[in-house]
Amino acid sequence: MTRIGAVSYLNTKPLIHGLRDRLGPSDSLTLNLPSRLATQLQAGELDVALIPSVEYFQGDRYQIVSDAAIGCRGPVWSVRLVSRVPVKKIRRLALDEGSRTSAALVRVLLWQMYGVRPQTTLLSMEQSPESADADAVLVIGDRAMHPERGVYSEIWDLGDRWCRHTETPFVFAMWVARPGVETSELQQLLAECRDEGCANLESIAAEHAAAHGLTNEDLHRYFAENLHFHLGPAERSGLQLFQQGCLELGLLRQRSGGLPTQRLSADG
Structure with missing residues (x-):
């Protein structure tokens, strides 16, 4: 049984596309606000969650479990x-x-x-x-x-x-597991959901645009041009710089172990 949490915001829709249907019968998916997901992960009420990068910095021995993420490589609009x-x-x-x-x-x-x-x-x-x-x-x-x-x-x-x-991308959120959680199968599943979502941006935009006061075209452009859903070496460099900036201003407590710098493999 794996308890998964994801942010309920619009920008997560391509990442969690089809996720609920791919989970096993004993797995669960919870949608909630970012701060609540971070609290639940810290308390052991969730095993894996899509949490904001600043919450990852605050965690104890958290591990990034997928190369699926929410970021940008330029204007983000939102x-x-x-x-x-x-x-x-x-x-x-x-x-x-x-x-x-x-x-x-x-x-x-x-x-x-x-x-x-x-x-x-x-x-x-x-x-x-x-x-x-x-x-x-x-x-x-x-x-x-x-x-x-x-x-x-x-x-x-x-x-x-x-x-x-x-001169680096910015990462707003990524999939993170608490210590001791087995994530080898989940890594591929999360990447597959991201890839399927990115292949269906038009239909996802059509499903959600009206509820947010956007046209289908505007929301599709937001998904396709403003957001970036892969966590690679450049994104990790951006995370490092963001963490350093937060520490410099005293916005974080010092985290043991720092930020992982190894490149993620294709399966996470």
Whole structure:
């Protein structure tokens, strides 16, 4: 029996395409928020989970179990910093409560690019970015895709900013197992689901676009052009740099063993 958890967000749909049908009769698949999945994995309530990269850094002896991941190699569209003032003048930053990884990413970029360490506050899921009492706001997901025009002095696509700043891809989430879990069969299964999902992006987009206020074409373009679903050597280099940036700002506790650097084989 393997207990698997996956993020319930739109960007995971190609990765988990057909996953439930491929699992054995005693296996289970749970969809939940990223922070809850990380808590469940840490508590031993899940064996394997698709968790944000910053949560992987916090884990104890976690192992990456597949070369299937959620990342970008340029503009990601769904993660943005919107600022009422020039970015170098940001003093108060509202962080979307939906993502700890993006919250860490924006702080690392502001520090490394401009030496800025703003005071932070949370933006709730019910609160509009325009109502935030802050110079700038981190927004993710649907509301990041179509920010209010004419309201902000600067709008950053954080995927684009990271890739240009570091010359590496950015990894938002990957499949991770807690210590002691046997994952040899699961590695291939997760890669096969990713490959099948990537081969069916048009139908996946058609199934989910309307519910998120997007056209089929927009969502297909998001899957095909903005997201990258493979974890290779370049992505691992990006993870290393992100981990170092988080540690520099004190956003993580030091993890024993560091980040694995070996190249994943074709089966994970």
